[in-house]
Amino acid sequence: xxxxxxxxxxxxxxxxxxGASIEVVRGVDLAVAPGEVLGLIGESGSGKTVTGLxxxxxxxxxxxxxxxxxAVQGQDLQALSxxxxxxxxxxxxxxxxxxxxxxxxxxxxxxxxxxxxxIRRQGQDAGWAEAARAALIGVGIPHPDRVLxxxxxxxxxxxxxxxxxAMVLALEPDLIVADEPTTNLDNIVxxxxxxxxxxxxxxxxxxxxxxxxxxxxxxxxxDRIAVMYAGRIVEVGPxxxxxxxxxxxxxxGLVATALALKHKAERLKEIAGELPNLAAPPPGCLFAPRCxxxxxxCRGEEPPALGPASHRVRCFRVEDA
Amino acid sequence: MPRAALYIAGRLAGALATxxxxxLVVFFVMRAASGDPALAVLGENATPEAVAAFRAKxxxxxxxxxxxxIWLAGMLRGDFGLSLTIAxxxxxxxxxxxxxxxxxxxxxxxxxxxxxxxxxxGTIAALRRGRAVDTVATSVAVLGISMPDFWLSYxxxxxxxxxxxxxxxxxxTSPVDSLAGALYSGFLPALAIAAPMAAVFARMLRTSLxxxxxxxxxxxxxxxxxxxxxxxxxxxxxxxxxxxxxxxGLQIRYLLGGVVVIERIFGIQGLGSLAxxxxxARDYPTVQACTVVFLGIVLLVNVVVDLVxxxxxxxxxx
Numbered sequence: 001x002x003x004x005x006x007x008x009x010x011x012x013x014x015x016x017x018x019g020a021s022i023e024v025v026r027g028v029d030l031a032v033a034p035g036e037v038l039g040l041i042g043e044s045g046s047g048k049t050v051t052g053l054x055x056x057x058x059x060x061x062x063x064x065x066x067x068x069x070x071a072v073q074g075q076d077l078q079a080l081s082x083x084x085x086x087x088x089x090x091x092x093x094x095x096x097x098x099x100x101x102x103x104x105x106x107x108x109x110x111x112x113x114x115x116x117x118x119i120r121r122q123g124q125d126a127g128w129a130e131a132a133r134a135a136l137i138g139v140g141i142p143h144p145d146r147v148l149x150x151x152x153x154x155x156x157x158x159x160x161x162x163x164x165x166a167m168v169l170a171l172e173p174d175l176i177v178a179d180e181p182t183t184n185l186d187n188i189v190x191x192x193x194x195x196x197x198x199x200x201x202x203x204x205x206x207x208x209x210x211x212x213x214x215x216x217x218x219x220x221x222x223d224r225i226a227v228m229y230a231g232r233i234v235e236v237g238p239x240x241x242x243x244x245x246x247x248x249x250x251x252x253g254l255v256a257t258a259l260a261l262k263h264k265a266e267r268l269k270e271i272a273g274e275l276p277n278l279a280a281p282p283p284g285c286l287f288a289p290r291c292x293x294x295x296x297x298c299r300g301e302e303p304p305a306l307g308p309a310s311h312r313v314r315c316f317r318v319e320d321a
Numbered sequence: 322m323p324r325a326a327l328y329i330a331g332r333l334a335g336a337l338a339t340x341x342x343x344x345l346v347v348f349f350v351m352r353a354a355s356g357d358p359a360l361a362v363l364g365e366n367a368t369p370e371a372v373a374a375f376r377a378k379x380x381x382x383x384x385x386x387x388x389x390x391i392w393l394a395g396m397l398r399g400d401f402g403l404s405l406t407i408a409x410x411x412x413x414x415x416x417x418x419x420x421x422x423x424x425x426x427x428x429x430x431x432x433x434x435x436x437x438x439x440x441x442x443g444t445i446a447a448l449r450r451g452r453a454v455d456t457v458a459t460s461v462a463v464l465g466i467s468m469p470d471f472w473l474s475y476x477x478x479x480x481x482x483x484x485x486x487x488x489x490x491x492x493x494t495s496p497v498d499s500l501a502g503a504l505y506s507g508f509l510p511a512l513a514i515a516a517p518m519a520a521v522f523a524r525m526l527r528t529s530l531x532x533x534x535x536x537x538x539x540x541x542x543x544x545x546x547x548x549x550x551x552x553x554x555x556x557x558x559x560x561x562x563x564x565x566x567x568x569x570g571l572q573i574r575y576l577l578g579g580v581v582v583i584e585r586i587f588g589i590q591g592l593g594s595l596a597x598x599x600x601x602a603r604d605y606p607t608v609q610a611c612t613v614v615f616l617g618i619v620l621l622v623n624v625v626v627d628l629v630x631x632x633x634x635x636x637x638x639x
Contacts (some may be wrong), residue, residue, distance in 0.1 A: 058540055090546020103541040107559050107635060120546055151635040167545065 004031040006055070006175050009068040012053045016062050022279045024050050026231035029305070032175065032207040035162070039222030039239070040211045041254065045275050047231040048211045049098075052177040055209075056093050056096030057085050071176065090120050094173040098180045100160035104152035107277035110163055111148040117167045135166040140196055158189035162196065171201070177209045182217070187240070197221060215258035219243055227251045230275055230286040247313040249291045293317055328639035329624070336620040341393065343616045344609070348389050350606045352572050362405050363601040371417065379403060379606070389406040394608070406602045413610045418594060421614070424591035426496045428580050431514035436569070438519035443526025443565075444558070450531060458523065465520025471577045474513040474586045478491040480510060492587040510587040515580040518572050529561040536560075563634045570626030574619050 013025035023279055025047045032038045040048050053059040054068060057077070070077045072092055077085065097103050104113060115130035119125050136144035139162040152160065161181055168176055178197075182190040198221060201208075218225050219239060226236040227250065235248040246252045253271035273290035277283055282289065288298040297316055305312040308321060359375045360367065366373075376382040377400070379600035380391050395402055399411035446458040480491035488509045494502030533539070534557045542552045579594035588594075592611055631637050 056544060058544055086543070086546060088546070088549065089544055094546075095544040097537065097544075099537060104538040105538055105556050106544070107633070108555070109611075109635075116547065117545065121376075153636045164541075171545065221583055231602070247377075 003033075004071075005034050006209075006218070007031045007069065007071045008071075008093065009220060011051065011054060011065070011067040011070065013050050013059060014062070014064045015060075020279050023281075024278060025054060026233050026278075028228075028233055030209070030226065032209060032232070034174070034207055035205050035208055036224065037201060037208040037222045039083060039138065039218035039225040040209055041213065041215060042228035043213055043275070046228045047270055048213075048228050049179050050096065051228070052179050052209060052211055053157055056089060056095055056177060057082070058089075058095070082284060090117075090171050090173070092174045092225075094168045094171055094176050096161075096165055096168055096178040096181045099184055100119060100153065100164050100181075101155065101184075103164050104155075104160065106152050109148070110149075110150050110152070110155070112162070113149070113167060114170070117170050121171055121184065125171060127144060133169065133310075135170045136163065137233075138277050139163070139166040140192070141166075153318065156189075157185045160190060161189075165196065169204070173206055175207045177208070178278060179211045180213070183213075194221065215254050219258070227254065230281070231278065232286070233312075234287065235312065236313045237313075241311055247311070247318055248315045249293045249317070250287050260271070274277075326488060332624050332627075336617070336624070339618055339620060340613060343441055344393060344396070344613050346388065346614045347609050347627050348392065349385075350610055351609055352385060354603075354605075355361065358405055358603050359578070371451050379405060380438060394605070396610075396613065401613075402606040403603045404599075404607050406555070406599070407607070413607050416607070417610060417614060420590060420592045422497055423495055423589060424580055424584070425491065425618075427493075427505055427507055427511055427584070427591060428576055430511035431518070431576060431579070432505070432573070433568075434511055434515035435518035435522055439499070439522030439526055440513065442519070442598075443523040443530065446527045447530035447534070450527075455527075457529070462520040462524050465516050466471060466524075468517060470513050470517055471582050471586060473516055474583055476508050477513055478586075481514060483557065491588045493587060495590075502555060507589075510583045513586075514583050517579075518576065522565065522569060522573055526561065526565045529564045531559060533557045533561040555580060563630060567634060570623060570630075573622045577615050577619065 008030040011025055011030075012023060012040075012101055014021050014023045029049075030038070030040075040051065040104055042048050044266070050063070054063070054065045054067075055066070059065055066169065067078060069101050072088070072192070074201075080088065083120040085120060104110075111129075114135060115125055115128045117135075118128040118131050132148060133144040136147060141147055141159070141162055147155075147159065147163070148211075151313060152191070155163065165181070180191050185193060197210075210218070210222055222239050225235065225239050226233045226241045227242070227248065228234070235242065235246070235251045242251060243255060246255045250307060256293060257271070271290060276286050276289065283302075284300050285294075285298040285303055288294045291298065295316060303314045303316045306316075307313050358379075359372045359381060363375060373382075380388050383391065392402060399414055401412040401417065404413050404416060416543055420533075433539075443459045446455045449455045450462070478490045481487045489506050490509075492506060493510070494506045496503035536556075539552060539556055542556050543575055548557075569628065580591065581597060583589070584591045584593035592614065594617075596608055596611035598604075599611065631639055
């Protein structure tokens with residue numbers, strides 16, 4: 001792996017809610033290389049989105065983010081002031097959001113948004129109209145002139161997401177965090193947007209963190225997969241390997257579910273149980289209460305990241321193999 | 322723009338229908354009041370001939386429905402009838418034409434003051450949410466809402482007119498004579514009307530700013546690296562203005578009630594004091610005319626506010 005665009009060590013995010021402090025992200029390690037797509041996978045509430053927002057320092061006001069390091073191309077972002085960080089966003093870091101329709105200024109037309117992006121990129125709006133048209137064509141919008149005159153409320157979800165992607169790409173950031181960018185879209189549009197991502201993948205040098213709860217999307221799109229459970233990454237490795245030989249019982253469950261869906265199995269094998277209460281986390285492995293392969297040891301101590309550097313797993317079972 | 326023209330024509334037709342219904346209510350309510358206006362004006366000892374002449378002059382001898390239709394038809398031509406009391410029967414249209422600019426000026430002055438105060442206070446309170454400035458501004462706003470305007474007028478007169486002698490305590494220079502004089506002499510009355518409105522507007526703006534600031538598009542704008550002042554201006558403030566303007570439109574109707582009271586207190590010869598004086602003198606046609614004009618002003622302001630809202634909010638169409 002070449003030098004990482006992003007390297008995160010021991011990221012922790014706490015929320016203060018009604019006096020209680022809940023740690024939602026509990027020591028996440030991540031690294032993404034240029035041009036690489038890292039899939040961050042997990043069920044709702046596993047901390048994927050908060051991880052993305054924390055990296056970009058966009059977490060809500062009641063969140064407390066800490067980390068041993070959050071480095072972009074070797075520069076530790078934690079040392080930056082808020083003002084300096086504002087300068088970084090949109091230049092080196094950018095994010096694509098889940099709800100594209102709500103992402104636009106409702107009072108302004110599409111052309112206004114793209115113009116601001118051009119100004120953000122080059123400091124002035126010279127040639128913005130051309131750049132805007134090119135950006136829209138680049139994300140598969142065939143009639144950009146018509147679309148540029150629309151207001152956000154006149155856009156379909158798929159169209160809005162394409163435009164948002166165009167805006168982010170126009171900024172040419174080094175790292176793009178895409179937070180479930182297709183979850184709120186219907187099936188056909190979802191497939192179109194995923195095809196767009198696949199097409200862009202080859203052309204871009206940016207590193208991608210693709211957050212999703214859908215194993216099959218991750219399989220189709222990502223070079224590596226990081227599986228998140230209850231605020232921790234429980235398994236991370238190359239996509240093909242994780243799919244062929246999932247090591248963590250939780251990953252095994254996700255893969256089995258994805259395969260069952262793919263083959264339209266009559267009965268879905270779901271992972272029974274639910275996420276633990278993070279306000280009062282139980283001791284030991286947080287997946288233990290739902291784990292089919294649980295051992296006595298799992299309930300007492302939390303497994304560290306085990307296995308080779310290319311395929312880490314937080315499970316004591318790995319030692320058995 | 323034919324659609325805009327069509328829209329305005331439709332609104333005007335609707336406003337005329339509303340005014341007609343309003344006129345009907347006003348007319349019959351006034352007639353239901355006890356006492357003969359002829360006797361009230363001419364006195365108990367008036368000769369039968371004088372009473373008959375008075376009634377004929379003011380169409381009081383016609384059946385009620387006919388009286389109403391005569392009045393309505395007159396208004397369509399801009400003829401509001403003759404005053405029963407003032408200057409031996411001066412045309413009411415002439416009376417109102419002299420007083421409307423004064424009331425319009427004071428009302429507009431009050432709205433401008435209320436908007437300016439609320440824009441500043443509301444924005445500061447939202448930007449400094451939870452801090453001392455916010456607490457003070459919010460408390461002052463609650464005080465402003467709960468203070469009756471006539472009471473506030475006396476406080477202002479005591480402090481700024483009688484105490485510090487900064488402004489006149491009584492009297493008003495018409496803007497037709499001197500704009501500077503009107504701005505100066507109208508400041509206290511306008512402020513008295515504006516203060517409770519400013520409190521409502523400021524609270525609305527604060528709430529609206531905080532609500533807009535928590536919207537997803539603000540996080541997206543930050544993720545694109547737009548500067549904080551830019552995001553506040555173009556995203557937060559711009560979108561918070563829409564509910565703010567709507568509330569201003571809703572408050573205008575209370576403004577007129579304030580104007581009537583405040584004109585009496587400060588001795589301003591506007592439509593409000595004309596209406597009050599006419600009511601005391603049982604000058605029914607004048608009261609009716611003033612009420613209809615007030616109704617027209619409210620309807621007109623509603624149309625203007627709706628047009629501003631449409632201009633501000635692309636999701637709303639005509």
